Amino acid sequence: MRLNGKTALVTGAASGFGLQIATRFAAEGAKVACVDINADGAKAIADQIGGLALTCDVTDGGQVRDCVERAVGDFGQLDIVINNAGWSHPNGPLLDVDYDAFRKVYAINVDSIFHMTHAVVPHWRDIGGGVMLNVGSTAGIRPRPGLTWYNSTKGAVHLMTKSLAVDLAPDKIRVCALAPVVSATALLETFLGGPDTPEARERFVSTIPLGRMCEPTDMASAAVFLASDEANFLTGVILEIDGGRTI
Numbered sequence: 001m002r003l004n005g006k007t008a009l010v011t012g013a014a015s016g017f018g019l020q021i022a023t024r025f026a027a028e029g030a031k032v033a034c035v036d037i038n039a040d041g042a043k044a045i046a047d048q049i050g051g052l053a054l055t056c057d058v059t060d061g062g063q064v065r066d067c068v069e070r071a072v073g074d075f076g077q078l079d080i081v082i083n084n085a086g087w088s089h090p091n092g093p094l095l096d097v098d099y100d101a102f103r104k105v106y107a108i109n110v111d112s113i114f115h116m117t118h119a120v121v122p123h124w125r126d127i128g129g130g131v132m133l134n135v136g137s138t139a140g141i142r143p144r145p146g147l148t149w150y151n152s153t154k155g156a157v158h159l160m161t162k163s164l165a166v167d168l169a170p171d172k173i174r175v176c177a178l179a180p181v182v183s184a185t186a187l188l189e190t191f192l193g194g195p196d197t198p199e200a201r202e203r204f205v206s207t208i209p210l211g212r213m214c215e216p217t218d219m220a221s222a223a224v225f226l227a228s229d230e231a232n233f234l235t236g237v238i239l240e241i242d243g244g245r246t247i
Contacts (some may be wrong), residue, residue: 014041
């Protein structure tokens with residue numbers, strides 16, 4: 001088991017990528033804190049994997065700090081954080097996105113990492129290191145029309161990841177990001193900009209050289225590797241989980 005003896009906190013763990021990452025981490029031997037704004041969903045996955053369920057709005061710094069403190073209190077220490085919780089405005093004309101929607105996307109996708117960094121870095125400095133994995137997107141590498149404001153949040157996630165990696169390297173804290181292409185998760189229709197039909201999926205998949213969408217299991221496998229000791233010389237990496245989409 002590649003994460004035996006490790007402890008992890010996964011945001012957005014009630015569904016999609018987060019659920020699969022939490023499940024896989026537990027199977028690899030980690031104790032996992034399952035964090036989500038959906039309390040029932042967090043409890044369901046935590047009960048399934050023998051983890052800790054924590055309810056949290058990741059846009060609220062106080063709630064994020066409380067989650068980290070609770071995880072540390074229950075586990076003794078916290079080794080890995082996965083900043084997975086994310087949001088998007090619908091794919092469409094950029095001027096149709098109002099400021100409230102713009103701010104919500106930034107609060108969930110970007111501000112949350114600021115809050116998590118402030119909450120967990122002092123603990124990692126105390127214990128001599130840690131690993132942070134941020135979920136970015138191919139949208140932050142090869143942006144497409146219709147998602148400008150969302151694209152910009154993922155660009156911010158990628159640059160923040162690299163800068164944090166440099167800033168925190170002396171503390172033996174590694175920071176990397178995963179950049180998935182679209183997946184059949186709850187946000188799929190938002191990204192497609194219309195109904196989730198076989199035709200819409202086929203059009204999008206035709207732009208992916210390996211011929212399929214990203215699966216949550218693809219993300220989980222990459223996250224296990226980057227969080228494990230096998231990757232202990234990797235930091236600042238933006239790992240594209242995209243089937244060649246960004247080539």
